[in-house]
Amino acid sequence: MQSFIDKFRYNAKRASLVQSRIKALERMGHVDEVVNDPDYKFEFPTPDDRPGPPIISFSDASFGYPGGPILFKNLNFGIDLDSRIAMVGPNGIGKSTILKLIAGELQPSSGTVFRSAKVRIAVFSQHHVDGLDLSSNPLLYMMRCFPGVPEQKLRAHLGSFGVTGNLALQPMYTLSGFGCSGGTNSRPCFVPRRDSHG
Template structure:
């Protein structure tokens, strides 16, 4: 965390993230030094193009599953290449449903969701980790997902997420949960997305891996929207909070720490 502060202290674009980490360090006080694992890497590829705005926009979008009640009504917001957003709220409130609406996996019941024809969206969730072919290995899995791509290019991309050498050739069933997550990240980002949607991305990641994920997200030159309960991840990588409740997604003017204090005061 201190190395992140030192690296980005004078980067105006990351000023709010630096300040949040300074405050986090002050709250933590003295902790034993965490030993960094050089294999913990999340180097997200930079998109070759930058579509002009609007990238994604919701206009009076409402949604309810067929035969069920309306879950969200009149959602109005936009996401662009500079967005750094975390959605927070109780479990089961529908945050993952909003991610699916953004990704186009679900369609609004009324209103519109616009996506630029040129935008590439990557989605990470536990489903993508669970969907890995456990009988395969990371390299063979990537070769099957992207036929015709040179092996060395796939190896290099896996290496961007710390899946290198023999690890790329190990049977998937022998990998830890965190290693499988990194393979899933490699798969969803191979086509250089403009927007990354993350649903509880720190599940199965230890402290070192979360720290590496944060640094990777900060350096990513695209938009980020995540659903997470991980205060460290949120404080280190996003600049906006949206609170999902009562069928709405409302900007919260404060930090995640402020949000938790608000909940405790109720």
């Protein structure tokens, strides 16, 4: 609409159309320009030494938080390299708890959870921002996670997620999404983790 107004503002034949569009814009109020985020390409390198199946297995695993009810009992399943899993259920049923057991953040009350020593597990938590020092910047975060990796390589990785140039040096709380109420922008958190459980 604004481009029409700019184009024909001084055209006498279209003056009434321009005026009606100006009034329509005033009624709408200010609308922020739509900014499209760039597409991201995730690359997960193929490991040199692939573990044999199962990479994770639950054998008669039970779990309940101290003072709370048993969330599940005698759970038996295995995860292989070609497994694809969807966790669906109401809140409080134990989905996140099972994921924490898989990652090794929790131990079963009884039974066993086996994780192959060749498997590296990384977690992108729904509360990922809680664990970040928002006064730090993305480049320093990467340098702490990956000591010894050249700065240029870390910057290239951050750049693949749109965190380029001076953005990599800005405190994370100043980056889009972190200072806003409501949802948070996960872009600076999509970095490889070096955590290894197993």
